[in-house]
Amino acid sequence: MSFPWARHYEPKNPLMKWVDDRLPLPRFVYNAVGAGYPVPRNLNYFWNFGVLAGVALVCQIVTGIVLAMHFHSDAAGAFDSVNIGIMRDVNAGWFLRFAHANGASMFFIVLYIHMFRGLYYGSYKPPREMIWLLGVVIFLLTMATAFMGYVLPWGQMSFWGAQVITGFFSAIPVVGDWVRIWLLGGYAPDDATLNRFFSLHYLLPFVILGAVILHIWALHIPGSGNPTGVEVKGEQDTVPFHPYYTAKDGFGVGVFMIIFAFLIFFAPDYLGHPDNYIPANPISTPAHIVPEWYFWPFYAILRAFTADFILPAKLWGVLAMFGSILILFFLPWLDKSPVRSGNFRPMYRIAFWVLVLDVLILGYCGGSPAEPVYVILSQIAAAYYFAHFLIIVPIISRLERPKPLPNSITEAVLGDHGGSRISESAMSA
Amino acid sequence: MATLEDGVPPDQTVGPGGELLENPRRRDYLTYAAASVAVVGAGVVVLPLVNSMNPDAATLAQSSTEVDVSAIEPGQAIKTLFRKQPLFVRNLTPAEVAEAQAVPISELRDPQTLEDRTLEGHRNWLITLGVCTHLGCVPLGAGEGENRGPFGGYFCPCHGSAYDTAARIRQGPAPKNLEVPKYAFTSATVVVVG
Numbered sequence: 001m002s003f004p005w006a007r008h009y010e011p012k013n014p015l016m017k018w019v020d021d022r023l024p025l026p027r028f029v030y031n032a033v034g035a036g037y038p039v040p041r042n043l044n045y046f047w048n049f050g051v052l053a054g055v056a057l058v059c060q061i062v063t064g065i066v067l068a069m070h071f072h073s074d075a076a077g078a079f080d081s082v083n084i085g086i087m088r089d090v091n092a093g094w095f096l097r098f099a100h101a102n103g104a105s106m107f108f109i110v111l112y113i114h115m116f117r118g119l120y121y122g123s124y125k126p127p128r129e130m131i132w133l134l135g136v137v138i139f140l141l142t143m144a145t146a147f148m149g150y151v152l153p154w155g156q157m158s159f160w161g162a163q164v165i166t167g168f169f170s171a172i173p174v175v176g177d178w179v180r181i182w183l184l185g186g187y188a189p190d191d192a193t194l195n196r197f198f199s200l201h202y203l204l205p206f207v208i209l210g211a212v213i214l215h216i217w218a219l220h221i222p223g224s225g226n227p228t229g230v231e232v233k234g235e236q237d238t239v240p241f242h243p244y245y246t247a248k249d250g251f252g253v254g255v256f257m258i259i260f261a262f263l264i265f266f267a268p269d270y271l272g273h274p275d276n277y278i279p280a281n282p283i284s285t286p287a288h289i290v291p292e293w294y295f296w297p298f299y300a301i302l303r304a305f306t307a308d309f310i311l312p313a314k315l316w317g318v319l320a321m322f323g324s325i326l327i328l329f330f331l332p333w334l335d336k337s338p339v340r341s342g343n344f345r346p347m348y349r350i351a352f353w354v355l356v357l358d359v360l361i362l363g364y365c366g367g368s369p370a371e372p373v374y375v376i377l378s379q380i381a382a383a384y385y386f387a388h389f390l391i392i393v394p395i396i397s398r399l400e401r402p403k404p405l406p407n408s409i410t411e412a413v414l415g416d417h418g419g420s421r422i423s424e425s426a427m428s429a
Numbered sequence: 430m431a432t433l434e435d436g437v438p439p440d441q442t443v444g445p446g447g448e449l450l451e452n453p454r455r456r457d458y459l460t461y462a463a464a465s466v467a468v469v470g471a472g473v474v475v476l477p478l479v480n481s482m483n484p485d486a487a488t489l490a491q492s493s494t495e496v497d498v499s500a501i502e503p504g505q506a507i508k509t510l511f512r513k514q515p516l517f518v519r520n521l522t523p524a525e526v527a528e529a530q531a532v533p534i535s536e537l538r539d540p541q542t543l544e545d546r547t548l549e550g551h552r553n554w555l556i557t558l559g560v561c562t563h564l565g566c567v568p569l570g571a572g573e574g575e576n577r578g579p580f581g582g583y584f585c586p587c588h589g590s591a592y593d594t595a596a597r598i599r600q601g602p603a604p605k606n607l608e609v610p611k612y613a614f615t616s617a618t619v620v621v622v623g
Binding site: 160163164166168181185187192283284287288289305306308315 | 488514538565
């Protein structure tokens with residue numbers, strides 16, 4: 001859908017007209033990210049992060065395709081092809097690899113901000129549930145892709161990460177061991193594992209790209225949300241995506257690239273783990289296995305279960321870890337408040353910031369060794385995480401008395417002056 | 430299709446007013462039959478794709494390992510590889526054997542006696558996979574000077590699982606004892622595992 005006042009595509013030169021008549025791709029682009037897409041006029045910088053996630057995905061695909069040209073996917077040669085071949089021998093290989101490794105971190109940074117933006121501003125609420133559901137699918141696919149990519153350099157953390165993560169599946173009752181052996185293609189991570197992970201690591205980004213297209217398609221049905229959570233009521237509430245938000249997003253991309261470049265050139269290994277510069281050794285486990293930082297909150301939830309309760313502790317940990325993401329699929333139906341934006345929900349706003357803090361605590365515990373103090377802290381934080389979605393949010397949405405909403409986006413932006421404009425146009429409409 | 434009257438085309442039937450109607454049952458039958466063939470066909474094609482991801486012949490071929498245990502003194506252990514997984518071969522001291530035998534079986538998460546886990550006449554030889562049953566790390570305790578944990582057997586540094594001197598799980602998140610592979614002594618000092 002588009003708003004009735006959306007501008008219509010008119011090809012400016014004969015060639016574009018010729019193309020548009022036969023394949024309306026220029027029209028499609030114009031209506032999707034051009035002047036033909038009306039967007040609320042009041043978006044703040046948190047609305048940059050969807051585009052930034054797209055930019056990060058493209059960076060990963062481009063650097064990844066070139067890196068794949070230099071990578072050897074066999075257990076004997078993978079480590080050297082990365083650490084000697086790509087890092088030392090391939091022209092600018094060090095740059096490509098650091099861009100790809102830090103690009104994954106940048107991807108997750110913007111993804112997490114994008115998701116918390118959605119949580120704060122109620123972006124998952126009707127009529128935008130499908131966008132949110134597709135977003136959770138993209139998140140899961142991105143996690144799978146990142147995990148398999150981390151295995152490819154075949155260092156100690158790669159190998160033991162593969163061992164531990166595929167070990168999750170052995171927690172499944174009855175068929176678990178068979179599933180794990182099937183996933184690995186052997187009894188321990190080896191050539192078969194490395195090759196299939198490489199194959200899937202190359203495939204999944206394109207699956208993500210497909211899911212992103214669906215995500216944007218679903219977004220264009222109701223149009224973008226906005227910080228007030230009030231729906232667009234008339235033309236005065238919107239501006240065309242181009243040039244207004246292409247410019248604003250362009251500025252965001254500039255800031256993103258500065259931070260990205262800083263990581264690549266000045267702190268390329270800051271977010272990595274030094275043990276991954278040790279070649280994989282199947283008979284020696286590193287003293288402290290940790291995944292990459294972006295998995296720490298989930299790793300903490302996994303480790304929080306230490307006692308058997310009906311089911312074995314190991315199965316509980318795995319169920320809770322997957323459950324902590326799957327629960328997001330149900331959020332549109334757990335939060336019944338008709339008010340979208342956290343700006344007008346005094347209780348929800350507090351719960352939101354406590355959740356942010358809770359996830360940061362989980363992340364800190366997930367990156368720490370499995371010592372009692374961190375385990376207890378993870379248990380409390382994991383319990384709170386689930387309580388937030390299953391208890392606190394549903395209760396708040398019943399009890400809370402929201403603040404009065406502005407009559408329109410324009411009123412929120414311009415105050416009384418805008419209010420009079422909207423009432424005039426509402427009467428004329 | 431005994432209800433079909435003479436002269437009515439096979440894909441049609443006679444309605445209540447004598448008019449010819451399409452025979453829905455015949456259409457449904459064809460649709461279901463065609464769809465079933467397609468589903469079975471798809472299943473038959475998926476099977477080799479899924480099966481190809483199982484361990485291949487080369488992986489399965491490494492299924493037995495011979496270990497010479499003559500150099501392992503009581504109290505010592507070695508790490509070797511069995512099916513590309515770490516294998517612990519440990520020569521228990523008489524004190525460790527007695528300690529394992531003294532544990533009441535009711536206290537165990539995965540109840541097994543030392544006798545279940547070692548061979549008659551070779552009670553001091555504790556042969557297990559070095560794969561923690563929690564998430565697959567290699568526990569410490571087989572190497573010289575490594576931390577053997579609070580129960581004197583093995584200790585997994587990843588998530589804190591502790592095993593006793595029969596490699597039984599005693600503390601931490603692991604659900605099972607360290608796996609004992611099939612093995613046999615072919616002489617006093619040679620073990621064939623697998």
